[in-house]
Amino acid sequence: MSTFGFFQPAVLGMGSQSHALAAIGTNIANIRTGGYKRTDVHFATVLSQTVSSQPGHGTGAPSGTWHSDLGGVRPKDYARIETQGLVETTDRQLDVAINGAGMFVLNTRVDGSGETLFGRDGRFEMTTTPDTVAAVLNGQPITVNQGYLVDKNGYFVQGWAANPDGAFPENGGVLGALRVDSFAFADAGEPTGRAVLALNLPATAPPGHRESYAVDVFDTAGERRDLFLRFTRQEEARTWSLAADAAPGETVSFEPSVPMVFRPDGPLESPAQYQVTIAGGTPASFTLDVGAFTQYGDTFTAFNYNRNGFPASEMRSIRFDAGGHIIGVFGSGMTKPIYKLALADFANVNGLEARNGNVYAPGPTSGAPRIGTAGSNGFGDLLVTARELSNVDLAQEFAVMIMTQGAYNASATTFRTMDEMTEVARDLKR
Numbered sequence: 001m002s003t004f005g006f007f008q009p010a011v012l013g014m015g016s017q018s019h020a021l022a023a024i025g026t027n028i029a030n031i032r033t034g035g036y037k038r039t040d041v042h043f044a045t046v047l048s049q050t051v052s053s054q055p056g057h058g059t060g061a062p063s064g065t066w067h068s069d070l071g072g073v074r075p076k077d078y079a080r081i082e083t084q085g086l087v088e089t090t091d092r093q094l095d096v097a098i099n100g101a102g103m104f105v106l107n108t109r110v111d112g113s114g115e116t117l118f119g120r121d122g123r124f125e126m127t128t129t130p131d132t133v134a135a136v137l138n139g140q141p142i143t144v145n146q147g148y149l150v151d152k153n154g155y156f157v158q159g160w161a162a163n164p165d166g167a168f169p170e171n172g173g174v175l176g177a178l179r180v181d182s183f184a185f186a187d188a189g190e191p192t193g194r195a196v197l198a199l200n201l202p203a204t205a206p207p208g209h210r211e212s213y214a215v216d217v218f219d220t221a222g223e224r225r226d227l228f229l230r231f232t233r234q235e236e237a238r239t240w241s242l243a244a245d246a247a248p249g250e251t252v253s254f255e256p257s258v259p260m261v262f263r264p265d266g267p268l269e270s271p272a273q274y275q276v277t278i279a280g281g282t283p284a285s286f287t288l289d290v291g292a293f294t295q296y297g298d299t300f301t302a303f304n305y306n307r308n309g310f311p312a313s314e315m316r317s318i319r320f321d322a323g324g325h326i327i328g329v330f331g332s333g334m335t336k337p338i339y340k341l342a343l344a345d346f347a348n349v350n351g352l353e354a355r356n357g358n359v360y361a362p363g364p365t366s367g368a369p370r371i372g373t374a375g376s377n378g379f380g381d382l383l384v385t386a387r388e389l390s391n392v393d394l395a396q397e398f399a400v401m402i403m404t405q406g407a408y409n410a411s412a413t414t415f416r417t418m419d420e421m422t423e424v425a426r427d428l429k430r
Contacts (some may be wrong), residue, residue: 007415007418007419008072009072009073009411009414010411010412010414010415010418011072011411011415012046012072012073012074013072013073013407013408013410013411013414014408014411014412014415016043016073016074016075017404017405017407017408017411018408019041019075020041020043020075020400020404021401021404021405021408023039023040023041023077024041024397024400024401024404026039027039027390027392027397028392028394028397030358030390030392031389031390031392031394032389032390033121033358033389033390034120034121034122034123034152034358034387034388034389034390035085035119035120035121035122035358035388035389035390036085036121036358036389036390036391036392037079037080037081037083037085037120037390037391038079038080038083038390038391038392038393038397039077039078039079039080040077040078040080041075041076041077041078042075042076042078043073043074043075043076044073044074044076045072045073046072046073046074078350079350079352079354080350080391081349081350081352081360082101082349082350083391084099084100084388084391085120085388085389085390085391086388086389086390086391087099087383087386087387087388087389088386088387088389089385089386090385090386090387091385092123092385093317093318093319093320093384093385094123094124094125094126094149094318094319094320095122095123095124095384095385095386095387096122096124096320096341096382096383096384096385096386096387097122097382097383097386097387097388098120098122098343098374098380098381098382098383098388099380099381099382099383100379100380100381101345101349101378101379101380102343102344102345102372102374102379102380103118103119103120103343103344103345103349103360104118104119104120104121104122104151104157104158104341104342104343104344105118105157105158105159105175105342105343105344105369105371106118106119106151106153106155106156106157106158106359107155107156107158107175107177108155108156109156110129110131110148110156110177111177112156112158112175112176112177115361116158116361116369117155117355117359117360117361118344118352118359118360118361118369119151119155119357119358119359119360120388121151121152121358121387121388122382122386122387122388123151123152123387124149124150124151124157125149125150125152126147126148126149126150126180126181127147127148127150127154128145128146128147128148128181129145129146129147129148130145131145131146132144132145132146133146133183135183144181144183145181146179146181146184147179147180147181147182147184148177148178148179148180148181149177149178149180149318149326151359152357152358153357153359155357155359156177156178157177157178157341158175158176158177158178158342159175159176159178159326159339159340159341159342160173160174160175160176160339160340160342161176161178161338161339162336162337162338162339162340166336166337168337168340175342175371178326178339180315180318180326180338180339182314182315182316183314183315184315184338185314185315185328185330185338186312186313186314186315187222187310187312187313187314187315187328187330187332187334187336188221188222188312189218189221189222189223189309189310189311189312189313189332190218190222190308190309190310190334191217191218191219191220191222191284191286191309192217192218192219192284192286192307192308192309193286193287193308193309194286194287194289194307194308195215195217195286195287195288195289195305195306195307195308196288196289196292196304196305196306196307197213197215197229197288197289197290197292197293197302197304197305198292198293198302198303198304198305199213199292199293199294199300199301199302199303200293200294200295200296200297200299200300200301200303201231201233201240201262201293201294201295201300202295202296202297202298202299202300203238203262203266203295203296203297203298204297204298205233205298206233207233207234207235208232208233209232209233210230210231210232210233211230211231211300212228212229212230212231213228213229213231213302213305214226214227214228214229215227215229215305215307216307217278217284217286217307217309218284218309218310218311219278219281219282219283219284220282220283220284221282221312222310222311222312222313223282223311223312224311225246225247225278225284226246226247227244227245227246227252227276227278228244228245228246229242229243229244230242230243230244230245234259236259236261238261238262238263238264238295239259239260239261239262240259240260240262240295241259241260242254242259242260242274242290244276246278246280247280247281249280249281250278250279250280250281251278251279251280252276252277252278252279253276253277253279254274254275254276254288255274255275255277256271256274258270258271260290260293262293262294262295266294266295266296267293267294268290268291268292268293268294268295271290272289272290272291273287273288273289273290273291274287274288274290275287275288276288286307286309310332310333310334311332312332313330313331313332313334314330314331315328315329315330315331315338316329316330316331317329318338319384320341320382320384321337321382321384322374322375322381322382322383322384323340323373323374323375323382324340324341324343324373324374324375324382325337325338325339325340325341326338326339326340326341340373341373341374341382342371342372342373343371343372343373343374343379343380344369344370344371344372345369345370345372345378345379346362346366346367346368346369346370347366347367347370348365348366348367349366350366351363351364351365351366351367352366353366
């Protein structure tokens with residue numbers, strides 16, 4: 001055996017254990033890193049063979065042959081990407097964690113022309129790009145930068161936009177970056193279709209007595225329209241007429257055009273509702289339910305007024321739901337899904353190649369990405385206002401560290417012993 005052969009096992013042992021200690025240190029350093037997946041180091045035997053031979057002396061003498069095996073060890077990294085990390089709750093609406101299989105889909109460029117990467121850290125935020133668009137603020141035209149949802153590396157989160165009818169493509173469609181600035185969406189509002197008013201008119205009021213009550217509705221443009229309802233006591237017993245005033249230039253009509261008649265014991269007899277139409281300007285038409293009107297005592301009392309519809313407004317904020325939707329929250333208080341997050345899974349998720357920033361790219365053994373959505377086809381659910389941390393077990397890492405340190409020390413002792421043996425061999429000639 002050569003002199004190098006003496007040292008090879010010890011040198012490989014120290015190098016392999018040093019590599020393992022570095023992996024343990026990296027795991028411990030990233031114990032609080034969102035979405036970090038630990039690396040375990042396993043070892044494999046290294047075996048190289050040197051064959052030496054000795055020819056025989058004399059006729060028919062056998063030759064001698066012996067083998068010298070130069071053994072050692074080499075490290076092999078195993079990424080534990082498939083293991084779920086600890087999930088903690090947060091107070092951020094843009095934090096989301098995957099509970100189960102799947103990874104967020106990211107792209108390094110806003111137009112999707114960059115590298116597609118994958119990660120588990122759902123601590124997202126909005127960033128602006130140099131791209132600008134025209135917008136309107138308080139009736140004045142302005143130019144704004146577009147804002148997109150990104151991860152901690154500035155990579156653009158991928159998903160699908162809702163169709164005009166509010167539904168999402170059944171087969172996914174083309175993935176794209178998610179624009180989420182305040183001017184990305186403007187809700188046109190919803191006109192009032194039904195309003196319900198409950199009040200009491202005074203039974204002792206003389207003919208000609210008037211009461212009034214102000215209400216508001218929304219027209220087809222999402223604009224608020226104010227109406228002032230006027231109730232006038234008629235000559236006929238238990239009868240009140242209904243009219244309304246609107247903005248200048250507008251007229252209000254009621255169908256049927258008949259007065260309200262109350263029963264002797266107080267409740268309204270007829271009609272139970274009116275179809276109200278506002279003419280002039282943007283049209284508005286709605287059903288006014290007056291079935292809860294009463295006529296008692298000598299006091300006018302309004303109990304409550306409710307109507308549907310909401311005004312046009314801009315998007316104020318976004319949040320996630322467990323189904324993977326990004327919900328737009330508008331100034332009117334209305335909410336609606338605007339995007340759906342894409343998730344990816346792989347046949348061998350541990351075969352992904354790690355990149356800087358705690359993200360991954362497909363590797364030779366990972367297989368192609370399978371794209372889907374949360375809660376379907378084997379993908380995990382999303383936990384909102386939550387964040388997945390690392391899957392590092394500190395106690396386990398310290399235990400492995402102690403064993404690795406012992407193995408390194410043993411290899412170092414072997415190296416030192418081999419060195420002493422070579423010194424003895426060197427000194428034999430003295």
